[in-house]
Amino acid sequence: MDASHAFKRPSRCRPIRAVLRILFCSGLLIGSGWGQPAPVQQEKLRDFDAVTLQLPYTHQFQFAGYYAAIEKGFYAQEGLVVNLREVTRGETPIDAVTSGRAQYGVAGSELVVERLRGRPVVALAAIFQHSPYVVISDARKKIRHPLDLLGKRVMMELNQRDVEIMAMFRKLGADIGRMQVKRNSWNVDDLIEGRTDAMCAYITDKPFALKKRGVAVSILKPDQYGIDFYGDCLFTSENERQMNPARVEAFLRASLRGWRYAMEQPDEVIAMIRDKYGAQTYGLTEEDLRFEADEMRKLIMPDLIPVGQMHPERWQHIAETFVELKLASRPYTLNGFLFWSKEKEPEDRWLYWLRAALFATVLVALVVILWNLQLRRQVEKRTHQLKRQNEAIQREAEALRQAEERLKASEAKFRRIYDANIMGMFYASATGHIQEANDAFLKLLGFTREDLDNGLVESMVFSDPEWHPLQPFALNEIEERGVCTPYEKDLLCRNGTRVPTIVTAAVVGPEDKSVIAIVQDISEKRRLIEEQMKTSKLEAVGVLAGGIAHDFNNLLTPILGNLSLARNTSDNTPGMDGFLQLAEKACWRARDLTQQLLTFARGGAPVKKAAVLPDLIRDSTLFALHGSNVRAQFEIDDHLATVEADQGQLSQVLQNLVINAVHAMPQGGVIRVRAHNVDKIEHWQIPSVTGKHVCIEVADSGTGISPENLKRIFDPYFTTKAHGHGLGLATSFSIIRRHDGHIGVTSQLGKGSTFSLFLPISRNVTPKEQAEPAAPKSSGKGGRVLIMDDEADIRQLVSDILEHSGFEVEASANGAETVRLYREAKESGKPFGAVILDLTVPGGMGGAETLQALRKYDPSVKAIVCSGYSNDPIMAEYEKHHFKAAVRKPFSFDEITATVAKVMTA
Template sequence: MAGYSIDITKRKQIEEALRESEKRYRIIFERSPLAVVRFDSEGLIVDFNDRFIDMMGSTREKLLGFNSMKQSTPEMSEIIKKALSGEIVSYEGSYTSVTGGKTTFLRGLFNPVTPGHSPTDVIAALEDITELKKHEKEQQKIEKLESLGLLAGGIAHDFNNILTGIMGNLSFSKVLLNTEHRAQKPLAEAEKATRRAAELAQQLLTFAKGGEPNKKVVSLQRLISDAVSFMLRGSNVKPIVTIPTSLHAIRADEGQICQVLNNLIINADQAMPGGGTLTITGRNEAFQPANSLHLGAGPYIRLDIHDTGCGISPDSLAKIFDPYFSTKISGTGLGLATAYSIIQRHKGHISVSSTIGAGSTFTILLPSIGTSVGEMSVEAKETTVSPKSGSILVMDDEQMIRDIAEQILSFLGYEVTTCKDGEEAIKLYRASLESHKTYAAVIMDLTIPGGLGGKETAKHILASDPAAHLIVSSGYSNDHIVANFRRYGFSGAITKPYNIDDFKKVLSAVSARIAEL
């Protein structure tokens, strides 16, 4: 009897241990951060946790008893078939739930309860990696933009130099001819076409060099108002702009943000050739750490730009921000790619939603300073005076640009010396100091391949003559040195491609500044 009593006690202890084990298993099963599902040896779903229900977008009633061998997708049925035969199977891919219709990017492992035996029950642990895949896709897009940007930057730099030669010669030819000459009109048209080509080059350069925005506090109310007024001039599209005065200001590159707004408004206008409504709204938002958009925590502004146009097809929507992709025959495919690049460089986010026949909405999120400001003060216009005669040194690695600059400046009454790089410019300037015939101004290209560029050359010249009057020249108007030229010791800046009027303007501005000192 004593032995029998011990057996009963042991059995109860074992049963209690099993119940505790089952309880612990159930807790782990239900509280797992992964979706867990169990299939019986025939492929029927016999158990699952709430995470699995959410992942499938379904209900417990629809999932329980679901025959995965007969009712699931062919790919999933094959995976479960292998697992039922005793094989451990890993899976990663997009799956659309048969019972719920929800599409999820899954990563998981299908484990036979008795590995190596067939048939066997199977337990699968599944992870929803949809957001991770979205983030990876965004990263790939950014890397693609950056690599293409390097190529675009090189092309645009050379293109701008060619345009400088063309525009300079066109503008010079115009001043050499009588104002009534019949060649004036075609020359003006050619100059206008060159300006359009320069705008394309500028987009390429922004696309390539957008990583260095010149940030300052910017009021979006003014930028949006100016962009709508300018871009919709003469259009039959009706704008409705609702931007509250409480909208926070942002710290951004004003020129680049203007370019984004202009591109989006142009796109909206072109999507409504028969007229329509363009609605722009803005509001303040805040993001917490570890948000789904992978944005930094803090205050943001949100802009929604909605048109009532034809909409964008799902196929086009997936490629809408890709470089050189355009739904328009005459489009360059750079506008939205550039906008995407600029917003990314500003640590923001841009997305689009669209319905065929109902229009599209572009949404922009940008970090804000957390407070609103009044209208930005408008800088006073620089006083201009007539250019004074004197000698000017021009530094550029392109012979064609040196030649046209010399012709134009000589025509304006200056003595001109040219050189091809910084080393030569430094020698010439020091020689002018020794001969007491200092140059009235030095115009220098910012970038000299294989040699000293404008920034480095300026340091050497200013070390020899702190009173030197230096003008930086670049094909990229948004370059941080061009935008903040005085910070780097320059007295003025001129952007390629330039014409005779651009030379007059910059030399007048520099002359005015000299007079102030």
């Protein structure tokens, strides 16, 4: 549009031009008077005074206003030459200004703390209306609340630079001492590479640096938790204000003018920083500077608030916050902390007021004329601004609400952890009086929540020094170190019993001297220790029992052997043979007793042989019932299968079950003993097992067993009787398991119990073999046997038995002699067909060592192991040790001759 057209718009332009003419003329008149003070001020400034502005960091958009004031000549117009001084290691802007190395500086709200501590600093302007200082972390760490930082690694300074961050932590009760504080490197690589969990940073640059690296950021802002301070305040010293007030005003005017320009022309200032202030030197790109400019605009709020505005009330609130958080103390005063620009009055007061009134009149006229023209624009702009401000307030309110909800959720979470803890916990005062306890602690001592509330717990437990969980030495240790060493303490229960516990306690915090204690029940631990002691005693008994059993078996061997020999070599009358048979049977009982003693005390692998169960079941049952008022009723299958078993151990199991049945029927009665074949095991205590087994049941009609005790009936040391050791059923369980069998029990209170044994049927014995009569005895003609035993009586007995059976026998007392005799016989052409070796020979080679020596000479040697240590592993698994058979001491005439004949003919 050209000029001619422009002057054809009369309605709006003419009044504006008229007003402008009036305003111009009035300005000349007013300026003649108001312009006079300026020269007076300039007279106080030397031509181009040189001053230094201390920056807290290196060059970046954070100081854009000062760059603009220099480059656009605003400082020069005020007669100032300003030198910008970047951060110096180990020196803060406050240090530089108060020491005189700089006249002006930039710092955060820590200014007020330093003022309250007596340092002569004066605030000139608050450039940031909100502090840019925040705590950032990798979003994957899930740090959403300051309390989430407890126990984490945090990079911060712990000095005035981090004062608002520390204020946030203290307000929320987050103990900095519980964080792993590290010196701040200001390098986001420490976050990315996991060397720290969080770090203090400026919101204007670090989040963007992480975003460029592809890292999502979680930000904690102090203003979300009620700590809303100023940021990047321009300040000077008390000395500068007193000595150069005009220079202070000039510097402030030019600086604020520069900041307004920087907010209006950010792109120009970005180019200025890039080209003249070495942004690239610090690794800053144009993209970095633009992000910083956008974020700073949110903090400066130039569209809503005049740049640099400060409110005394807000500074007062900031000071009160520091006092409440014990970062400063009362009494205090902020007099002289804030700087206010003071214009000088003209000498002629009345002329000053006249000119002021004239200027005000012109200004009002201008406002009235322009009002209608700009009303819509202002309303729309203000509405937009208010909408943005309202949205910001709503976001802050929502953030605060979410923070409160997180705090409540965190408190509820810790409360649930406290209440749900399986170990007892309680709070007590510093003097030891209980204040709170969780359900586990109350349950441990038999109290209820009502007992705690009405003081019964306090009166019974915490008022008596003897039963108090926190002993005096523990309270003293807590007072000195904050925590006590765990110690054992028996506590008094509500019913008067005692419960053994381990107690440990610590103070809640440095300010709260209350004590939190953890109480752990160690009843089971003590029981296990006692059982371990019992086990150790049993092991000692086992060692003794093994020696006794071996010696006793050696004593029985000549007795039983000679009885058997007498029955087989004499023409005895029927009466005499009966007497010999009874004596022989008593010897077998004696051997069984030694075997039971060994099994009870030490266990041992079973020496399995094909067992004829009907006789074993009857004999074991009747033996256990001897002398009692209980009789047995047998139901044994006529075609009961054969099993591979250690008859001595199996007899012990049956006797244990029968004795238990007798104890369950103190008034007498009948026990039913049943034995039959089954194709599948079906029992509630035993997993389903297929395969043929022999089932032996022992049933009584006694008192029965409760469901609670059924679960523990086979546990070691468990017993429901006033006497007894609780090992009978545990030993029986162990024996049956070593036979690859199963044992279970069913019971009903008042009706009785039934114990069931399941043993796998032997695969090596067919039903036909079971029914066939025993093979005829071998005469032994032509067979040569070598015997080794350290007992002369036993050597003589075995020699007599085998010679009576037609064998040719030689005997030796030790391994070396045995090897010599075997070698000589073989070399002479009269080799031994079998060798009987005693397992243990004091002071010489035993059976196993002697066999190794014989095998080196003759790998085909046929050896039989013989020992009174019936539970020795070699006796149970003799084939693994290259023996052809095993014979337990004592043995009968038929047993030793049949074994030798079988080995020699194999």
